[in-house]
Amino acid sequence: MADNRAALAGDRLLAYAALAPSAFLLLLLAGVPTITVFVTAMQDVGMGDTDGPFIGFENFAWVFAEPAFYTALWNTFVWVFGSVALEMLLGLGLALLLNKSFAFRGAARAIVLAPYLVPTVVAVLTWRYMLHDIVGVVNAALMSIGITDQPLLWLNSQGLAMTSVIMVGVWKFFPFVVIAILGILQSIPQEQYEAAKIDGASDFQQFWRITLPYVMPVFLLTALLRTIWSFNKFEIIYLMTGGGPLDATTTLPILVYLKAFSDFEFGRAAAIAIVTLAILCVLLAIYFFFIKRAEARQ
Template identity: 70%
Template sequence: MAEDSGPTVLPGDRTLAYLALMPSAAIMILLIAVPMITVFALSTQEIELGTMSGPFVGLRNFADVLTDPAFFTALYNSFVWVFGSVSIEMVLGLGLALLLHQKFALRGAARAIILLPYLVPTVVAVMVWHYMFNDIVGVLNYLLMATGIVDHPLLWLNSPGTAMLSVILVGVWKFFPFVVIAVLGILQAIPQEQYEAAMIDGANSWQRFWRITLPHILPIFLLTALLRTIWTFHKFDIIYLMTGGGPIDATTTLPVLVYNKGFVDFELGRAAAVAIVTFIVLGVLLAIYLMLMKRAEARQ
């Protein structure tokens, strides 16, 4: 008896499928290609705010950007912002997900409370944290001075030494629930029989985590880290609303620099050049990240 090789796909069916996908594909191409072509065109012109065309200058805007110390300051700040935020979010999110996966009283309420920061609008979160960081009436300075950790109020948002730490703390507080959601979802899909068999074999908690939990959650964990890296790299609102990129460019990241070039200095051509260079930098980082992720998955 011949084996069933599955449903036969007729040429007409394939053509119909392509025709059905063409409108969506065309819309996606327009949404991606048109803005990218427009930005690249802007980057090759000397354009001021209020105009959409100007003299062609070739790659001069890119040369100006790559020789501007402000660009390298923003690039460094972007790496600090992304690495600091994502690393803390991933570690904190993993730890809390493992904790919330355990059975204890009021576990449902605890899960709901953990997710609240992710639901708070960014503007509201920034307003609350602005008040908490206030050097006179802020609760953070009050607690630090009450416990004797510091003897004078800290200028959280007005000091170059603490401004970046402050915005990182706000970003972590706002977005670590996303990591908790992702990791907790895959933890609940791990068969409990594997843990029971490991316990019968005498495996301790660390061995069960290393041999069972980690291999199951690693692909989702790495994918979550990748998404958080992408989203954090081009995050604009938290930093701009908290510090405006200051003090003294201490928190000016590449997205903030694009805004400043375009809408503060009125140099749309250079702003577009910064945006394209930012895209290239992010693309290189993501290529390296994907390569490392594939190697990690291959070792499992």
């Protein structure tokens, strides 16, 4: 017994020693920038300054008193949950469809996954041209079939700008959801479906009782990843609208950029970034709660 415990302790020590370099590198790459940003948020730092006078939590007080922050926060939630919800629903539906056997399934999978392979900058600039109110093909198509009789201001209207960037974001990243869910669908034992059919289960009952419990942990994990990436997404919105019109698409990352590189208030920009990190941590905690519940039910 003592020999087994000693061997187990030795194995654990060896495992910790093997993981120590990677853990130290991860801590260095993630921890040092975070601490640096927090220190910057406690100072009055301007353009060209490496540090400034220590002002405590004044920048954080400014953040919570600034109306632009709450506008950006609301826009961020609309952008994140709007795009992630549509990506997850569309990805799940297409994954279920592509998991079935039909002619040219391989070609269909390639077409569905194609948007994810296009570089983001290329995709965004292409969509920006397509949504142009004068020369864009989207307006031309809508007017040709009679849906509208005048060009729509997709990127220059407060009512349509956020819808436009969400649409582009969904088009660009829903294939990631398809890949993740299609992988777990192909690992479900087919014997369970055959037994369910023998018992007279309908297609919906098979989905609810067999498919959904298998898919749910991966579904929630994919939603978690897409939430993190969308929350920090910058280039799609910035390249399409720059945060406009009239702050209609200004999200928290856009606001950080504008405060730092337009207003040259790096301390306040850092404070917004730290608050954004705190909000994201709360969202992660909620997601992990639901992931644990889904895994416990499996």
